[in-house]
Every structure is written in structure tokens, then in C-alpha cells.
Amino acid sequence: MALTTLRDRVLANITQQQAPATGGRPAPASPTTGEAPSPAAPATLEEAAADGDAVQESADAVLDWLRRYEGHLTDALPRGVEVGPFLAAVRNRLPELRSCNPASVLQATLTAARFGLVPDGRLATITNEFGRAVFIPTYRGFVELWERTDRVASVRCGMVFEGDEYSYEPSAPAPLDFTHKQDPARKDRGRPLFAYAFVWKTDGHRSQVVTVNREEMEEIRDRWSRAYVEAELTGAKDSTWHTDELAMWQKTAIKQLEKVVPVSPEVRALLDVDRAGEEGRVQLLHAPDPEAAALTAEADQAAEAAEAAQDQAPAGLPRKRAGLKRNQPKRTTRAARKGRGRRS
Structure with a gap:
């Protein structure tokens, strides 16, 4: 029987996750494509620690793993948002994400970075939703992006x-x-x-x-x-x-x-990302791409410059000579008309 309601699909997914074949553990997923991440990450934050017991060490281990992607985070963050304080906010969330797949933590972190919303609980947060980390913008985060337009x-x-x-x-x-x-x-x-x-x-x-x-x-x-x-x-x-x-x-x-x-395109992207998170889909695919955003900004600047140039009167336009009347036939003398008649 087809699963038509969200409740039916979720119930079937919970049953599948609890099946003995999978051990109840969600498979690691790439932050962008759903494939295994590189470099390799532990299955959960709890397994990131050497002894498997200390949550504090688990969070530090995963934070070290996240720092391998610091260049990607720096490229994704908008101007004015430093990667150090941003990762510190992520670090504070890691103890609550200890049963999450670290690849999903990376995905949620990159998504937050692309919007410039620090996941400190005010504008956004990252939550643990049954083994997957999900980026959640707060209503204040939506206000922030609306007011950027x-x-x-x-x-x-x-x-x-x-x-x-x-x-x-x-x-x-x-x-x-x-x-x-x-x-x-x-x-x-x-x-x-x-x-x-x-x-x-x-x-x-x-x-x-x-x-x-x-x-x-x-x-x-x-x-x-x-x-x-x-x-x-x-x-x-x-x-x-x-x-x-x-x-x-x-x-x-x-x-x-x-x-x-x-x-605006940024608010539209945040709406799509939030909807994907609510439905349990990959969020990063809907987040703004830094390279595309830079190209869009350059195109907007070029368009503004072109409009400004059109608003200014061009210098050195040719001027009409005094005494010249347009759209009127040229007058000829009687002698000239007689001359044309003799030539014909």
C-alpha cells in the first residue's frame, strides 16, 4: 500500500532504521551529495572519542574534523562573520549532537555558514533529529535576512x-x-x-x-x-x-x-532550506552557493553601473547648426530651374 501521509512515511522510516540489518544506525552521508564524506568521519560523535565515553572529547574530536573544512567555511561565510567565533558556536552545540552522524553535522554547519547565521540559538541553531543534525533558522534569523534586502x-x-x-x-x-x-x-x-x-x-x-x-x-x-x-x-x-x-x-x-x-533570492533560499529540514531532506543543496552569489553580485553591480550611465547625458553630442531647417525642401532659383530644363 502506498505511503501517502507524512505520518505513514515517518513510521516506515523509523521501522527501517530499527531493523537489525542496519543496527538502527543511519548511514554516513556526504554534506553535498549523500555519499560517504571525505575525509572519513566516525559514525557518531560518541565514537569520535578514543575511549568512546567522554562527550567532551567526542566534541573536540569532531571539531578537529570540522576544521579540515575550515577553508570551505571561510569561503561560505559572508563578510563580517569570522570563522573562529562561528566554529565556537558550533562547538557549543556538539554535546547535544553526540548521537548524530558527523557528516550531517558538517552539512548543517556549511548551510548555516552560507547564510551567515551563527548557530548560537539566537538567529539559528543546529539540532539533533533522530541521528541527523539539522540546521534550523529561528524567526529572528528570518527577520535578519528579510531586513538585509x-x-x-x-x-x-x-x-x-x-x-x-x-x-x-x-x-x-x-x-x-x-x-x-x-x-x-x-x-x-x-x-x-x-x-x-x-x-x-x-x-x-x-x-x-x-x-x-x-x-x-x-x-x-x-x-x-x-x-x-x-x-x-x-x-x-x-x-x-x-x-x-x-x-x-x-x-x-x-x-x-x-x-x-x-x-529576495537569499530569503527564498532560506525558505527552501527550512522546508527541506522540516521534511528531512538534504538542506545544503538549497543553500546559496558562494561562487554563484559572487557572480550575481558582480552582475548586479554591472547593471547598476549601466543604469547610472544611461541617466547621465552623453558629452560631446553633435549640435544643430544655426539657421538650418529640417524636413523642408531645398529651394532653387528660377535660373537654375531653366538650366535644368535646357539640359533635359
Whole structure:
């Protein structure tokens, strides 16, 4: 019988991973193609240590292995992000990734580097999802990338709770269509009702407000998040949807902005990478390629230079001579006309 739902596919995958033939261990995968990585890595971080027991030594061993790819990380990181602090943030995540395939750790690390999102828990993180390391941008990471674009001045998102004051009238002109007030002195705001997000553009206009209520959030979560379904089926209940539901709710609202706001190539790539991570697919294939990004930047600079050149009046244009009238027949004298008549 065909596996049509995400729950069916995840259940079949869990059963296959627990089969005796594989020993329950996911096979190592290349950070880019899914093949065995080079240089060779241990099957899990726990096996990276010589004695197989010390998590601290395991993390250090894998960090040494990751440093072999430091050149790739340096090329991938944007200007202003140093590879040293970036790897230090990755190092802090390694103890929680001790049962992961190190190749997946490398893949998640490279993916984070290409977006310039340090996986320190603020803009992004790297989590352990049943033996595979997954790069997860937070809603703040999405805000960071949205605000890097020329057309977006700022991104606002938030949660509306029962105790808050709000008004939502989509047919009213912005910014009167949506207002949200909360009492900072009130500790108990009640249960969350919905998340919202909107964009202030650099031209001073505001985008349409998008909202996501609980029913919509749960439908998106159950349909697309493999990590959530796996955590439910196994009883672990440790996915990001379980541990930080409100943040994931707000991120869902921000991702819906792609329907109402022009999306830059970088934001589009982050949406694709996040979706691939949710579905358990390879993420690095969707991340921006540094070489392609450099070529795109050069092309954009050339286009801007060409447009600037067209805006300036060319120097040394030929000028019309005084007294010359265009589009009028040349006059001839009566004597000249008689002469032509005699020649004919």
C-alpha cells in the first residue's frame, strides 16, 4: 500500500532504521551529495572519542574534523562573520549532537555558514533529529535576512493573547487595519490566539498583515514537520515544535510573508532550506552557493553601473547648426530651374 501521509512515511522510516540489518544506525552521508564524506568521519560523535565515553572529547574530536573544512567555511561565510567565533558556536552545540552522524553535522554547519547565521540559538541553531543534525533558522534569523534586502526597512512579528487588545479589519487602509496593544505590567496574558507578521518597506509603505491561528499552525506543523511527527510517534516530544512552540508559531507567520511581499533570492533560499529540514531532506543543496552569489553580485553591480550611465547625458553630442531647417525642401532659383530644363 502506498505511503501517502507524512505520518505513514515517518513510521516506515523509523521501522527501517530499527531493523537489525542496519543496527538502527543511519548511514554516513556526504554534506553535498549523500555519499560517504571525505575525509572519513566516525559514525557518531560518541565514537569520535578514543575511549568512546567522554562527550567532551567526542566534541573536540569532531571539531578537529570540522576544521579540515575550515577553508570551505571561510569561503561560505559572508563578510563580517569570522570563522573562529562561528566554529565556537558550533562547538557549543556538539554535546547535544553526540548521537548524530558527523557528516550531517558538517552539512548543517556549511548551510548555516552560507547564510551567515551563527548557530548560537539566537538567529539559528543546529539540532539533533533522530541521528541527523539539522540546521534550523529561528524567526529572528528570518527577520535578519528579510531586513538585509533593499526593499524592506523592518519586519514585525508577534503573538496576540487573550488578555491583549487588538483590532483586525483587513478592508481598512493600513495601518488602521491592524492594531495590537498589550499591558506590560500584566503577567498572565491568557492563552495565545494567533501569530502575526508584517513588513515596513523602505518607501514608507506597510505590507499586508498575515495572521496564523492555532488551527492553521497545527495544520502546517502536522503536514510538513517530519521532526514533530517523529517525536510524537516515538514519544520523545523533543522537537523544536515541542520545546519552543510560540517561536515556531511566529516563524510560521513570518514565512507566510512570501505570499504578500517580494522575496529576495537569499530569503527564498532560506525558505527552501527550512522546508527541506522540516521534511528531512538534504538542506545544503538549497543553500546559496558562494561562487554563484559572487557572480550575481558582480552582475548586479554591472547593471547598476549601466543604469547610472544611461541617466547621465552623453558629452560631446553633435549640435544643430544655426539657421538650418529640417524636413523642408531645398529651394532653387528660377535660373537654375531653366538650366535644368535646357539640359533635359
